[in-house]
Amino acid sequence: MNKDLISGVVLLAVSGTYYAWSSQIADSTLSDEVGATGLPHVLSVILAILAALLIARAILLRRARTATAAGTDDESDAGLPRAIGFLLLGAAYVFVLPFIGYVAGTALLIGAVALYEGAPRNWVVLAAAVGGAVFYWAIFVKLLGVHQPVGSLFQGMF
Amino acid sequence: MTTLWDIIHLLTETPLFFVAIGGLTWGILGGALPGISASITMALVLPFTYTMDPAQAIALLACVYIGAEYGGSIPAILIRTPGTNSSAATVIDGYEMNRQGRAGEALGISLMSGVVGSLFGLAMLILLTEPLSWLALAFTPPSYFGLGILGLSVIASMSGGSLIKGLAAATVGLMIATVGTDPISGVTRFTFDIPDLLGGIEPVLVMVGLFALTELMSQSGSSTVLQLNETIRIKLPSWSMMNKLKRSQTIGCILGLFEGLTPGGGGSIAAFMSYNEAKRWSKTPQLFGKGSEEGVAAPEAANNTVASTALIPLLSFGIPSSNSTAVLLGGLLMHGLIPGPRLFEQSAQVIDSIYVGSFIAIIAQIGVGMIILPACIWLVNRPRAYRAGFIFALILSGIFTLNNSLFDLGIALALGLVGYLMRIAGFPVLPMILGVVLGHMVESSYRRSLVLSGGDHMIFLQDPIAVCLLSIALIFVVFSLSREFRDARKTKIEEVHS
Numbered sequence: 001m002n003k004d005l006i007s008g009v010v011l012l013a014v015s016g017t018y019y020a021w022s023s024q025i026a027d028s029t030l031s032d033e034v035g036a037t038g039l040p041h042v043l044s045v046i047l048a049i050l051a052a053l054l055i056a057r058a059i060l061l062r063r064a065r066t067a068t069a070a071g072t073d074d075e076s077d078a079g080l081p082r083a084i085g086f087l088l089l090g091a092a093y094v095f096v097l098p099f100i101g102y103v104a105g106t107a108l109l110i111g112a113v114a115l116y117e118g119a120p121r122n123w124v125v126l127a128a129a130v131g132g133a134v135f136y137w138a139i140f141v142k143l144l145g146v147h148q149p150v151g152s153l154f155q156g157m158f
Numbered sequence: 159m160t161t162l163w164d165i166i167h168l169l170t171e172t173p174l175f176f177v178a179i180g181g182l183t184w185g186i187l188g189g190a191l192p193g194i195s196a197s198i199t200m201a202l203v204l205p206f207t208y209t210m211d212p213a214q215a216i217a218l219l220a221c222v223y224i225g226a227e228y229g230g231s232i233p234a235i236l237i238r239t240p241g242t243n244s245s246a247a248t249v250i251d252g253y254e255m256n257r258q259g260r261a262g263e264a265l266g267i268s269l270m271s272g273v274v275g276s277l278f279g280l281a282m283l284i285l286l287t288e289p290l291s292w293l294a295l296a297f298t299p300p301s302y303f304g305l306g307i308l309g310l311s312v313i314a315s316m317s318g319g320s321l322i323k324g325l326a327a328a329t330v331g332l333m334i335a336t337v338g339t340d341p342i343s344g345v346t347r348f349t350f351d352i353p354d355l356l357g358g359i360e361p362v363l364v365m366v367g368l369f370a371l372t373e374l375m376s377q378s379g380s381s382t383v384l385q386l387n388e389t390i391r392i393k394l395p396s397w398s399m400m401n402k403l404k405r406s407q408t409i410g411c412i413l414g415l416f417e418g419l420t421p422g423g424g425g426s427i428a429a430f431m432s433y434n435e436a437k438r439w440s441k442t443p444q445l446f447g448k449g450s451e452e453g454v455a456a457p458e459a460a461n462n463t464v465a466s467t468a469l470i471p472l473l474s475f476g477i478p479s480s481n482s483t484a485v486l487l488g489g490l491l492m493h494g495l496i497p498g499p500r501l502f503e504q505s506a507q508v509i510d511s512i513y514v515g516s517f518i519a520i521i522a523q524i525g526v527g528m529i530i531l532p533a534c535i536w537l538v539n540r541p542r543a544y545r546a547g548f549i550f551a552l553i554l555s556g557i558f559t560l561n562n563s564l565f566d567l568g569i570a571l572a573l574g575l576v577g578y579l580m581r582i583a584g585f586p587v588l589p590m591i592l593g594v595v596l597g598h599m600v601e602s603s604y605r606r607s608l609v610l611s612g613g614d615h616m617i618f619l620q621d622p623i624a625v626c627l628l629s630i631a632l633i634f635v636v637f638s639l640s641r642e643f644r645d646a647r648k649t650k651i652e653e654v655h656s
Contacts, residue, residue, distance in 0.1 A: 007583045011326055018333055021348055028343035032605050033613045036340040036347055039601050043333050050326040057322070077582045079379020086378035086546075087371070087575055093554060094567045106551050113547035117378065128544050136555050144194065144202060146559045 008055035011047055019044035089113055101151020102141070107133035174217060174511060178518035181218040183526055185225020186232075190534070192239045192366055192556035196226035197481035204489060212493035213508045217515030219489045220469065223482050224519050225526075227425065227465040228272045231458055232531065235264045236538045237549050239370035244425030244461035246365050246591055247433045251446065251453030253373075258449050261535050266394040267451050268458045269527045271407055275459035276520040278411040279418065279466025284513055287470050287502075293419045295475065299610060300618050302603035304627030305420060309427040309596045311631040312434040314638035316588040319649075321642055324589045327580065331593020332600075334359050341602035342609070354565035361426075363557065363566055364594045367573025368580075368587040370553050374546055375578045392531045394524075399451065406436035406452040410459025417460070418467025420479065425464040426595050429457035430588075438637070466516065473497055473509070 022040035093109045100108070111129030119125050140146045181203070188199025200222045207215035230242030235252035248268065255264035297305075310328065317324020337348045338358025349355040395403065410432040417428035436456035437446040446453045469486070471477040476497035478484035490497055495505055502509055538545060557570050577587055611617035618624050 003583045007323075007585070011330075014330070025340075025347050026345050028340075028345045031343040031345075032609050034342075034605050034608060036343050036345050038605075040333070040336050040347065043329055043336070047326060047329045047333070050322055050329065053322050054326065079376070080578075080582070081379075083375035083379035083578055084575075086375050087571055087578075090371075090550065090554060090567075090571050090574075094564055094571065097564060097567075102555075106555065109554070110544075110547035110551050113550050114543040117543035117546050119541070119543035128547070132548055132551060136551060139191070140555050140559060144188075144559070147562055148555070148558060149564075 002058055004054055004058035008051045008053075008058060011051035011054065015044045015047040015051055018047070086113070086116065089116060097149050097151070099152050101154045102148035103133045103137050104151065104154070105133075105149075106136055174214060174515055175518055177214045177218045178221045178515040179522050179526070181221030181515070182225040182519040182522055183530075185222035185227075186229035186523075186526060186530060187225075188222070189226035189229025189241045190232040192233055192241060192362075192370065192553050194241075194556060194559060195362065195481065196223055196230070196242050197485050198559070199226045200482055200485040200489075204485060204492070207489060208492065212495060212505070213511035214515075215493060216486070216489055216495070216508050217511040219486050220512050220516050221519040223486065224276055224462070224465050224516060225523070226482070227461055228269070228276075228458075228523060228527075230461075231268045231272070232265065232534055235268060235454070236261060236534055237370060238373040239549075239553060240362075240365050242425075242461075243361055243365070243595065244429050244464065245457070246369070246426065246595075247429040247457035248454060249369055250433065250588070251448075251450045254447065254449040255451075255454065256538075260449065261538070262391050262393040262531075263395075263451070264454055265527075265531045265535070266392050267399075267403065267454045269392070269524060269531070270395050270400065271403065271410065271455040271458040272462040273520055273523055274407050275411055275414055275462030276466055276516075276523070278459075279414060279463040280513070280516050280520065282415055282463075283466050283469055283516075287474060295477075296623060297420055298621055298623070299603045299606035300621035300624035301627065302420075302599060303607055303618065304621075304624035304631070305427065306596045306600035306603060308627045308631040308634070309430065310592060310600065311634040312430055312638070313589045313592060314635060314642055315434050315437065316430075316592070317586055317642070319642070319646065320584065320586070321639070323583075323585045327585050327587065328589035328593040331364070331590035331595075332597040334364060334590075334594050335597020336601070341598065342605050352565070354561070354563050357561075358598070359569060359594070360560060360566075361591070361595045362560065363570050364573055365591055366553055366557060367570040368577035368591060370549070371570060371574025372577030372581060372587070374550055374553075375574060376581065377542070378546065379578075392528055392535075395451070403452060403455040405439055406432070406456035407459040409435045409439065410456040411463050414460035414463025415467050418464040418479065419470055425461040425468075425480070428460040428464055430592060432456040432460035434634070434638075438641075469512070473501060473512075474499070 018040065022037050022044065025037050025040070028036065089109065089112050093105055096108070097105045107129040110132045111125050114125050114128060115121065137148070141148055184203060185199055188194045188202070189196055200219055203218065203222055207218055210218070227242065227244065230240055230245035231248045231252065233239040233241045234245040234248040235256055238249055238253045240246040240249055252264045252268060255261065313324055313328045314321060335358070337355055339356055340347055346356060413428040413432045413435070417425065433453060433456050436452050437443045440446065440452050442450065468479045468483050471479055472483045472487060474497070476487060478487045487497065495501060495508060554567055557566050560566055580587055607617050618628065
């Protein structure tokens with residue numbers, strides 16, 4: 001199966017799911033003629049038509065033409081596992097942030113990403129991670145006054 | 159009537175010069191931080207202006223606004239993260255130039271185009287406030303619908319060679335824009351009882367996810383090494399380059415002027431449309447998307463023009479055209495200044511301070527930029543492993559500051575994955591961003607128009623501004639489609655011959 005065919009099927013599924021969800025939107029006595037479901041229904045139909053066109057084109061053309069014009073960044077999916085791994089580091093950061101807080105979480109994130117991206121395991125990674133976390137804490141928390149998570153482990157220390 | 163003596167007095171007898179430079183620098187730093195929008199940057203200094211002289215306080219806020227609108231282009235060019243919504247269009251060619259090792263050149267073009275746009279906007283603000291301000295009042299819901307459709311009309315030319323995929327991406331963007339509270343009836347849509355979704359998904363989350371996180375994932379998954387910039391020096395455009403850029407800058411200035419006058423615009427539509435029109439009128443349209451200087455100049459001239467012209471409806475009628483001008487309105491009211499024609503008569507010194515302060519800030523932008531930007535280039539030229547960690551942490555910290563919400567971080571990460579999969583499948587992300595940015599405006603103005611007309615669609619043909627905007631949109635679509643089909647046919651013929 002080529003990428004366009006898979007994309008078309010996925011978009012068709014998105015369209016169907018979106019339509020089903022939009023049908024569950026509550027009615028309101030304040031609603032106008034179009035209503036809260038009006039645009040969602042139209043959008044799901046448009047997406048379904050576009051998905052069908054994509055599928056039809058993919059089937060008709062045995063080899064999908066790769067768009068190489070400006071604006072699209074086609075690339076191989078060989079790097080997908082590594083890219084997913086990178087994203088999971090971010091997901092882990094979101095997960096641990098409420099427990100260990102902003103400074104420790106950010107230090108861990110910078111250090112983990114640096115090691116994941118091939119930095120040698122030495123004191124430089126540790127220094128960069130701690131220095132970076134303190135630097136961002138100074139900017140966001142101290143300078144801009146943004147309340148970043150303190151962390152349940154360090155509650156009352158900051 | 160302001161005399162030259164008044165201006166000289168303002169410059170010498172008050173600390174306006176330092177206020178302008180301070181405001182500009184703060185604005186650039188705030189605008190350059192992902193997640194810290196121009197309005198947040200202004201809101202952060204608002205409490206400090208309470209004890210200031212009203213004229214200096216308002217001038218400070220205006221200079222912060224100018225700085226923040228410019229500052230948004232720095233991360234857009236260097237790390238593919240638009241610092242503000244209006245700098246999203248700068249990402250396309252700005253980041254491409256950076257990838258080619260031309261970051262100094264891209265930042266120089268962005269800086270000078272910003273200065274050109276700001277000066278043009280300031281001139282319009284000073285000279286044409288009264289005649290132009292009435293256009294702001296003429297905007298009705300059908301006009302806004304026309305404006306939204308005009309913005310969406312550039313999708314065809316941003317589809318990167320695949321119209322179906324571009325339209326599908328835009329449709330998904332419009333779907334994302336429907337999440338939250340319905341603009342007319344107030345019922346919730348697609349919120350799944352999650353309080354964080356009641357206000358919808360902010361466009362900046364989508365931009366950071368689709369642009370910045372996707373790029374970080376892509377670099378992580380790729381074995382190719384980015385070309386580092388050989389020098390951290392800023393390369394200001396030469397006279398011949400400025401001459402080459404004048405067409406795109408003019409387009410940006412005109413569209414920026416128009417959008418600044420229309421409440422609710424905010425600079426994004428002008429930036430995208432300027433990019434589209436600069437490409438259409440360029441002698442080298444094939445370079446757009448591949449590191450075109452004009453592709454940086456047009457949107458930057460547009461969004462910096464908006465920073466000045468957005469003050470026209472604000473000062474004339476008290477109509478804020480964006481969140482940033484709403485903060486400025488708050489500053490005016492805090493000091494007991496009521497916007498309107500009487501403001502120009504009774505508080506002429508405040509108006510003069512805005513004009514003179516803005517002028518100082520715009521000129522000083524070149525000097526401040528020359529000091530700040532080399533350090534920014536140096537930072538993004540650090541070894542990839544550390545750079546990725548620092549950028550990732552900066553982006554996630556910035557996203558959290560939007561609403562102090564971990565949920566937002568999850569949304570951005572999910573959109574990063576969506577953006578990466580879109581890249582693999584060859585879907586352009588720009589139409590999706592346009593859909594998210596314009597979706598709410600299009601839907602709410604369409605439905606408000608029908609409420610006003612009792613369901614009669616003829617209202618869109620009875621409003622002269624709406625007719626004008628919809629006609630332009632139709633022309634844009636026809637031209638864009640014909641160009642896309644012509645290019646596709648040309649490519650096919652070349653493939654057959656090769």
